[in-house]
Amino acid sequence: MKKIIIALLIGTPFLVMSQEESIYIPSDPNATFTVLDKGTRGGLKTIVTKREGNLGVTYSNRAFDCENRQVMYLGSGESLDEMRASKQDDKLSPIFENSIADYIGREACK
Incomplete structure (x- = not known):
């Protein structure tokens, strides 16, 4: 049973980081961006982000x-x-300088 559970977990894509991380995007100052996942x-x-804003x-x-x-x-x-x-x-x-993609890319490419 343990082997089946481990196999299922390994084969399942996760959007989990040990700790969510906020990043500041100066070109979108009224929104909050959170990094949910980073990978390749x-x-x-690759990077998955959550943007919370007025809309x-x-x-x-x-x-x-x-x-x-x-x-x-x-x-x-x-x-x-x-x-x-x-x-x-x-x-x-x-990627255009100082765009949202620029700042998120800086985080993804660390």
């Missing part, structure tokens, strides 16, 4: 090419389930 996908760094809560999963300063959305939505079900971008796009 191929050669890209509600949004979850985003982004992938970053840190070396070339590019980003793509892997999903976004008003819930984690909606984020997972959304369509990802077709390709990477440049």
